[in-house]
Amino acid sequence: MTKNENPPLLEIRNLKVNFHTYRGEVKALNGVYLKIYPREVLALVGESGCGKSVTALTIIGLLPDNAYVLSGEIIYKGRDLLKLSKEEMRLLRASELATVFQDPMTYLNPVLKISTQLEEVFMLHEDSLKEAVVTEKVEGKDVGYAEFLAMKGNPKALLFENHRVSRGEVKRMARKLCVDVLRLVKLPDPERILQQYPFELSGGMRQRVMIAMALARRPSLFIADEITTALDVTIQAQILHLMRELSEKINMSTLMITHDLSVAAEVADRIAVMYGGNVVEVAPTIEIFKNPLHPYTTLLMEAIPNILKPVDTLKSIPGTVPEMINPPPGCRFHPRCPYSMDKCKKEKPELVETSSGHEVACHLYGV
C-alpha cells in the first residue's frame, strides 16, 4: 500500500497537549499531524519522551488528569474524538478503538481467569452474540470469529421474537468465540488457557491474550503501544508475524508504536517519525528507508548498529533528547542538527509533501 485514495480512518490535526507538573508545563505534543488510512499498518517511531504514547493516549481519551489538550482535533469517522463525552469515549474504547500496551501483566486482572476477562469483552456485544446464536439455530451455520465480525446485532429483530435466546446460550456463544479468537492469535490449547490465571502464562502468551481481548472488541483501529518491547527476540518475531497476519485477515487499521526502527521495518506499511512532540517525517516504509529526508531520521538510521552494514564507528547524534519543559524554540531538533540554520531557531517547520506520500517537517525542504 503506497498510495491511498481512500479518506483516512483517523486524522489528527495540529494536536497540542501539555502536562501540568510541579516543575512546570511539559509541552508534550507540539502540533501533531497524522493520518491513519483504512487497513494500513502505521508505525509511530521515536525515542522516549518524543510523544508517541501521549499521542495514543489522546486518541483513546485516556490522558492522565494533569494533562490537557490545548488545541487540535482528532477526526475519526467524521466525528471529533476530542469533543465526545467521557461515556461516548468509553463506548468507543469498548468497541472500535482497541489498545494493547507494553506490559500485559499490568492490564490483566490477576485474580480473574482468562475466560472471565475475555468473555466479558464479548458480552459487550450482547446483541451480536444473540444474532450469532439465532444464526446458528435458524440457518444451522457455524458462527466463528470471522462471521461474528460481520454481525451488527440489530437486523434480525423478527428472528429474536420467534427464537428466544437464553442467557446460557449467549454465554456459550461467547465461550465459543473466546476459543476461536485465542486460536486466531495462535495460542496452543485455548480451552486450557481459558481456565488459567494470568500469572500462569508467560509474557508472550499474556501479550497474545491481550491481543485477543483487543480483537474481541471488533476494532477498526488497533493501537499497539510497544507490544514487543518486553519480549525476547524469538517471541517478538512470533508476535510481529501475528500482527502482520491479522492486519491482512481483519478489516482494521493498526497504529504500531515502537522505539525500534527495525520492528517498524518488519510490519509497517508507512512510518511516521516523531521527535520532541512533533511528527517530523512520514513516508511509506520502503521510501523512508531508501530516501530519509529529515536529518533526525537519517541520523537515527545511522546510529543503530546494522547487521547488514557493519561499520567500525557508529554515527552518533550529539546532545540529548530535548527537555520538554523548556523545549528549544523553532525546530525542536535544531540544537542537535548538523544542518541547523538561523531560520531553524525561530520558525517551527511545517509538514510539507515533497513527493507522493512523503511528508517532512524541515526547513531544508521548505517551499
Next chain:
Amino acid sequence: MKDLLVVKDLKTWFPIKSGIFQRTIGYVKAVDGVSFTVREGETVGLVGESGSGKTTVARSILRLVEPTAGDVIFDGINVTKASKRQLHDLRKKMQIIFQDPYASLDPRQTVNSMLMEAMKIHGVVSNRAEARKRALEILNRVGLSEEHMYRFPHEFSGGQRQRIALARVLLLKPKFIILDEPTSFLDVSVQASVLNLLKELQKEFNITYLFISHNLAVVHHMSDRVAVMYLGKIVEFADKNQIYNSPMHPYTFHLMDAIPLPDPEIRKEHALLPGEVPSPVNVPSGCRFHPRCPYATEKCKREEPELLDRGSDHWVACHFEINFKKVRT
C-alpha cells in the same frame, strides 16, 4: 593472543527453599556447566534470551554470587578459590558496568566523592592532588568535564550516568570489564555515542570486554567472538561472522533469523521458533533445547550434547550437523 579469562564448567545453582524448616526442595539451575575463554584484548559477546543465565555468568565470574562448582581462572589466578585479600586485588583488575545507571550510582554521593572513594579503596594513588588530577583526566576522557565533578547523579541523563560509571571503573586501570547490558536503558541516539566510547577506550587502554546483551545487533557491532546461551548452557561459541551468518546450532539459527532488520525490502518470512524458553527449575532431559527444536530426535531427549569444536574454533553443542541455509550472505 593468550587467554585472559578461562571459565571451566561453571555452575551456579540457586536453592529453592520451602516449608517451616526452609528445606531445599530444588534448584534453579541458572548456570549449568558453562565453559569459554576470553582472549586478551578481544570482546566476547554473550547473548541469550531472558532467563538464559547471562547475568548470572557475569556475577559468578566476579564472585558477586558464589558459583556452585567449576573454575574461573583470570590471568593465572583461580578466582573461585581466591581468598578475600586476593579477591580484593582481583576486583581492581576485573570490573563490571551494570545495566541500570539509575541504580548503580549512589544518589547521595557527588561524582567527585564516588571517584575518590574508588581510588581510596584500591589505593591507586598516593595523595589527594594526584587523585584529583587523575579523576579529572578520566572524567574528560569519558566526555564529561570539571563542572560535573560536584553534582549528584540525579542531575545527569542516562547516558551521562553510564559515563560516570565508566569513569569510576577506568580509574582502577582494569584489564577486564564485564559490560552487562550497558546501553539497554539508553535511547538509540545516545546509545551510539556510548558504544563508540567503549570501543575507543578498549583500544586506548587495551581492555578486554565481556559484552552481555539481548540486543543482537549491538552485540554484533561490539564483539569479536560471540557465545550463545540457552537455559544455563552455551550452545554455540564462535567468531561473530560465523555465528551471525552461518550458525550451526538450530537455536542460534532461529535466534539469528528472528532479528528484525532495518531494511523493509528484505522483509521475509522468518523461520519461527515454536514455544518459549522453559523454566530453569525443570530443565528438559537430554539436550535442553529439544522440546522446541524442529530437528529433535529420540537421541536428543536422552543424551545431552557436549560443546565440541567443529574446526576453526567453532564450538557447537548439538548431536547433529545440520546444514542450515545461510541466514545472510
